[in-house]
Amino acid sequence: MDNYPxxxxxxxxxxxxxDxxxxxxxxxxLEEPYVLIADGALRRLKQPKKKKLKHLELTGTVLEGIRDKLEQxxxxFDAELRSALKNTMQAKEE
Structure with a gap:
């Protein structure tokens, strides 16, 4: 597994x-080894996908604004999530 929590x-x-x-x-x-994931397009926040951690590559990026909203x-909004993911991935490519 990756070195990120x-x-x-x-x-x-x-x-x-x-995907x-x-x-x-x-x-x-969720209970180890599962998490719920969403991207706001293919998988919306209303119906996130249940996925095993071994099928995911963890990145060093945490979207703190969205995390805080989810925890509170x-x-x-799905559009907000799509935009944040798009901006994050574009920044990584540069």
Whole structure:
């Protein structure tokens, strides 16, 4: 596993399945080894995907604004999540 802790708000990359290579955000920690992930497009926050940690590559990026909203129970919009993930991935490519 990667050297980053698994936490709500962490950006991850799918390593397997039909969503391979796509960035997602950890929206909830479940019982080991599962987490719920969403990207606001393929997987919306209303229906996050349950995925095993071994099928995810953890990145060093945590979207703190979205993490704080999720932890406080404040509504996070799918468009907000899509935009944050897009900006994060573009910044990594540069």
């Amino acid at each position: 698994v936490e709500t708000g962490r950006v991850v990359i799918s390593k397997s399945g039909r 391979k290579g796509r960035p997602f955000l950890v929206v909830e920690l 129970g404040t509504k996070v």
